[in-house]
Amino acid sequence: MTRSVLIAEDELIVALDLEAIVEEAGFEVAQTCESLSCTQEALDHGMPACAILDVRLVDGEVYPAADRLNAAGVPIIFHSGHADEAQLRDRYPEAQFCPKPSSPWSLRDALQRAMTQKRAE
Structure with a gap:
């Protein structure tokens, strides 16, 4: 099983931080x-x-990709400052939410839960 993580983030500094968090948690950035x-x-x-x-990307909202991931059973962590958490919970009940800004610890915990969820399936 792959331990790869796809990151969709349009802010360079945030993207670099997420990459570091993913790698420090022992996973690979896909x-x-x-x-x-x-x-x-x-x-x-x-x-x-x-x-x-992230919900808002440079060319639109991430929902079409999130729908594909959700349909494929891929765990999703929304990391956004522009998301309506209640609407996201309705649309993606299995997803996790780490609003911006989130601590590296909360993101690492979310990653561990997501990977554990993926292994359990």
Whole structure:
């Protein structure tokens, strides 16, 4: 089983921080995308074990990619300052939420839970 994490984040500094957190937690960054189109293209090439998604990307909202991940059973961690958590919970009840800014510890904990969830399936 892959331990790869897809990151969809359009803020460079935040993306670099997320990459470091993923790697420090012992996982591999599959790809980091700043746009929905890049995220969709990455999914065309294969599903990651987990995804960390910002809601607003440079070319639109991440929902089409989140829908694909959700349908494939890939655990999702939404990491956004612009998300309505109640709406996201309705649409993606299995997803986790780490609002921006989140501590590295809460993101690492979310990653561990997501990977444990993936192994249990």
